[in-house]
Amino acid sequence: MNKEYTYIILVDDDEDDRLFFTEAFEEIKISTKIRTFKNGVELMDYLNAEENMLPEILFLDLNMPKKNGIECLHEIKSDPKFSDIAIAIYSTSSSEEHIEETFVSGANIYIKKPGDFNTLKKVLQEVVTINWQYQTSGLNKENFLLKI
Amino acid sequence: MIRFRFQRSAFTLSIIFVVSAALIFFLMGLTYKHIEKLSDNNRWMNHSLETSLKIEKLYTDLKDIESERRNYILTKNNESKTLIVKFEKEVLNDISGLRKSLSDNPEQLQKLNNIEKLIDEKFNIVDQTLMEENLSIENEAVKNSLISGRIVMNKIGASIKDMIKTENNLHAQRKNEFFFAERSTPVYTYTLAIFSLGLLGYAFFRIYDEVRKQQKINNELELALKTSKLAETIGNYGVWIYSYKTGDYTFSDNQYRILGYEPQSFKAEKGVFLKYALRKDVELVEKEFLRKNTEDYIPPFSFRILRKDGAERILQITAKKIWTETDEPLLLGITSDVTEYTRNKEKLEEINRNLEANNKELESFNYIASHDLQEPLRKIETFISRIDDKESDKFSDAGKDYFRRMKTAAKRMRKLIDDLLHFSRTSRHEYVFEKSDLNILMANALEELQQKIDEKNAVINIDKLPELLVIPFQIQQVFCNLISNSLKYSRENIPPEISVSLEKTEAKNETKLNEKNIQGSFYKLMFRDNGIGFEKEYEDQIFDLFTRLHGKTEYEGTGIGLAICKKIMDNHNGFIFAESEPDKGSVFTCYLPSEH
Numbered sequence: 230m231n232k233e234y235t236y237i238i239l240v241d242d243d244e245d246d247r248l249f250f251t252e253a254f255e256e257i258k259i260s261t262k263i264r265t266f267k268n269g270v271e272l273m274d275y276l277n278a279e280e281n282m283l284p285e286i287l288f289l290d291l292n293m294p295k296k297n298g299i300e301c302l303h304e305i306k307s308d309p310k311f312s313d314i315a316i317a318i319y320s321t322s323s324s325e326e327h328i329e330e331t332f333v334s335g336a337n338i339y340i341k342k343p344g345d346f347n348t349l350k351k352v353l354q355e356v357v358t359i360n361w362q363y364q365t366s367g368l369n370k371e372n373f374l375l376k377i
Numbered sequence: 378m379i380r381f382r383f384q385r386s387a388f389t390l391s392i393i394f395v396v397s398a399a400l401i402f403f404l405m406g407l408t409y410k411h412i413e414k415l416s417d418n419n420r421w422m423n424h425s426l427e428t429s430l431k432i433e434k435l436y437t438d439l440k441d442i443e444s445e446r447r448n449y450i451l452t453k454n455n456e457s458k459t460l461i462v463k464f465e466k467e468v469l470n471d472i473s474g475l476r477k478s479l480s481d482n483p484e485q486l487q488k489l490n491n492i493e494k495l496i497d498e499k500f501n502i503v504d505q506t507l508m509e510e511n512l513s514i515e516n517e518a519v520k521n522s523l524i525s526g527r528i529v530m531n532k533i534g535a536s537i538k539d540m541i542k543t544e545n546n547l548h549a550q551r552k553n554e555f556f557f558a559e560r561s562t563p564v565y566t567y568t569l570a571i572f573s574l575g576l577l578g579y580a581f582f583r584i585y586d587e588v589r590k591q592q593k594i595n596n597e598l599e600l601a602l603k604t605s606k607l608a609e610t611i612g613n614y615g616v617w618i619y620s621y622k623t624g625d626y627t628f629s630d631n632q633y634r635i636l637g638y639e640p641q642s643f644k645a646e647k648g649v650f651l652k653y654a655l656r657k658d659v660e661l662v663e664k665e666f667l668r669k670n671t672e673d674y675i676p677p678f679s680f681r682i683l684r685k686d687g688a689e690r691i692l693q694i695t696a697k698k699i700w701t702e703t704d705e706p707l708l709l710g711i712t713s714d715v716t717e718y719t720r721n722k723e724k725l726e727e728i729n730r731n732l733e734a735n736n737k738e739l740e741s742f743n744y745i746a747s748h749d750l751q752e753p754l755r756k757i758e759t760f761i762s763r764i765d766d767k768e769s770d771k772f773s774d775a776g777k778d779y780f781r782r783m784k785t786a787a788k789r790m791r792k793l794i795d796d797l798l799h800f801s802r803t804s805r806h807e808y809v810f811e812k813s814d815l816n817i818l819m820a821n822a823l824e825e826l827q828q829k830i831d832e833k834n835a836v837i838n839i840d841k842l843p844e845l846l847v848i849p850f851q852i853q854q855v856f857c858n859l860i861s862n863s864l865k866y867s868r869e870n871i872p873p874e875i876s877v878s879l880e881k882t883e884a885k886n887e888t889k890l891n892e893k894n895i896q897g898s899f900y901k902l903m904f905r906d907n908g909i910g911f912e913k914e915y916e917d918q919i920f921d922l923f924t925r926l927h928g929k930t931e932y933e934g935t936g937i938g939l940a941i942c943k944k945i946m947d948n949h950n951g952f953i954f955a956e957s958e959p960d961k962g963s964v965f966t967c968y969l970p971s972e973h
Contacts, residue, residue: 245756252763321752344758344791346766 234260235357236282240272240301241265241290241319246342250288253350259357269296273304276311283311286357288319289336291327299330306335317356323374332373339374390587393580397573404569411562418555425548428478428485429541435471435492436537438464439499443530446506450519453512461503468496482547485540492536499529606630612713617645619669619696619708635692635714637685653682655689665694669708673698679715691716743801750794757787796937800922803851803944813849815842819877822856829864835873842879843900845969851945852969855953858938859965863906865934868960874907881971889954890968899951899968906964910957919955942967 239250247265254261264284266272273296275281287305291298298318305311316336320327323341331339338356343349352375442464449457472493479485502522506512512519606629609615615632619625624647630640636653654662658680665678677695684690696710761784772780819839823830830837837860860875867873880901884890887901911919911926918924920943923936939955942965946953950970957963 243752245759249759321755322748324748342755344755344762346759346762349759 234262235286236262236284237264237286237288237357238272238275238284239263239265239288239290239319240267240269240293240298241288242267242293243290246290249346249349250353253346253353257350257354257357259354261357268293269298269301272296272301276305283314285313286315286317288317288340291318291320291322291331299334302331302334302336315359328374336373341374390580390583393576393583397576397580400569400573400576404566404573407569408562408566411558411565414558415555415562418551418558422548422551422555424478425544425551428475429544429548431471431475431478432537432540432544435468435475436534438467438471439496439530439533442468442499442503443526446503446526447523450506450512450514450523458507461507465500465503472496485543488536488540488543492533492540495529495533495536499526499533502526502529610634614711614713617710617712619710621669621706621708632712635690635712636682637688650682650694653684655681655683657681669696669698675708675710679719690714691719740801743797746797748798751798754787754790754794758791761787793935793937796935796941800937800941800944803854803941803948808848808851808948810846811849812844813847813852814844815847815852818847818849818853819856822853822860825857826861826864829861833864833867833873835864835867835875838874838876840877840879842877842902843971845900845971847949847969848945851948855942855945855967858942859904859967862938862965863904863908863963866906866908866910866963868907868909871907876903876905878903878905882968884968887968889966890952893952895952898971900971902967902969904965904967905962907962910959910961910963912959913957916955916957920953 237254239247241247241250251263251265254263266275272287276283289298289301298320302316302318305314305316315338318327318331318336318339319342320340321342323339328339338359340352340356343352355375442461445457445460445464448454449461472489475489476486479489502525506519506522506526509516509519509522514520605616609629609631613631613635615635616629617632618627620627626645626647626649628641628645632645633640633642650662650666651659661678662680665675668675675694675696677693679691679693681689681691691714693713693715694710696708699707699709701707761780764780765784769777769780819842823837829835856877860877863875864873880903881898882901883898884895887899890899915924915926919926920939922940924939925934925936939953943953946967946969952968954966955963956966
């Protein structure tokens, strides 16, 4: 399939964060298609429906009602049909436990939500332009947490 | 031990007694024997003397006969004749008497027989004389008879002398024997008597000594018994012995009191403890006591009883199997009344549990609060950055000022939350201690602070540091916080001079550690600066959370940095103290245990 945009999904229960996220991509000069969900249940329903297109990159918030980010991560990683989706953890927390757990569970990158819009733009741009194949093969705990 | 010594001593004494008794009997026997021998000797000596006398009498009688015969020849007197007959009878008597006396001496008897023959000859000569009608001296026959009579008499005299000599020799020999016996007897008896006296004396000394020792042991035992009874009362425990043979118990006085009874007021029979145990605990007590049949030791176990006065008490029992001297197995037990102890312990445990729960709650509150506070703050920050980018040029001057102040407030809030989060993380104990080179940790800390060091033109001198078992990133944090403080609170226009010195020391040589009764050896790290310092009264307070001594506007800071240092030192069983003088500088002293 030859598309001229990158398909990105964000799952975050926080409306403000979804707003910042979409606004940031609007300002980045990269062609993307953004879709957002409010929680893990909505996301999984979407992904599991055959007719829906799968994203290239999935941004997962951890702390969400109904089904949290870790549960989603486990479900996605246990299903081979989702193996092409790059998963970026997108969380307020930068605690060792969360980083460790998501790394072990197979997430591709960990992003701590920045407190500055310009930094957010930089971070997202970086994530979207990463060569995922390269990032995944050289993945280790040191470069798992994205530092801008 | 005591018993063993006593037995050995009794054995020795018995031996001494038997030997002494035997010696005394022997002595008695010996003395009797000697006295017997003495009297025997004496008798024999007298016997010899008597015999000698008898022999001499025989000789005298014979001589009398001879002289009367001569008288008769000269006077023809009939009186002489009668005397001769009388003396002859006397001689025969003498001979038969001598024969008796010499019955045990064949040699002398032989001599006597010879003399008897000579006497017979003599008597013949005498008889011839008496029958001779012509008694004139001119008569040849008379002459001859006188001559032969003398010859016979001479022969008899020689024999008699020989006999007397033999008898005298015998006497002398016996006398010698007697004297020897007389002289040696006292030597024997005295020696033996002295020896037995010695033995008896030794036995007496041993007995006396033993009695004294026994008395001392008795006194000690009495004291021990009293002390042990007193100890039972003071320590609120009782002692009991269970006999496997009879199934009965022997209780100490205090064991009765623990159950609420007067001492020795009832017989403690099989299952006595079950009788007083609360119904709920009977099964437990039964089970624990069953161990006595399979194990040598019943470890301490607690159960509740209903005392005689109706009070519910908690007792703890432990027991051990022992053996008597006669190898009879017994169970020696100790019962302690642990009611107060158990109740206090339960109270303390309850308090501890609450404290722990409170602590946990506080910790998680800290963590969650700072964590959850981040979320809205981050949004405020992001919105500020959005407004800054897109809208700020539309503000009035007042609006711009308000907005700037709002930004500063948000920044400060960010720092507070970050530090608080950091602080709550240091209080968690799951971090691992690693052998770390403190020089490397210090270098890392300095690298973090490089920008500020350069800005302030600071001069930093650091001693060579040791390798220690620490939580590396925490110690690095302490170094970082202390040096960053020194940089932050430097005097205006004076480049900060910071030194870190190291010294190995003993707690007893350090006033501040000594005050807290701390022991052991420590590494003492002193962080010295020439900064603005602070008043002496704040030296302790400065380590409390959110303590700030300076205005926020002059010096940025949250008052958490030193609290973190304190907490980290606590985690390492170390200590941190501050000393300072305004406008001179501060010294922060860290003590890290040299052995973990």
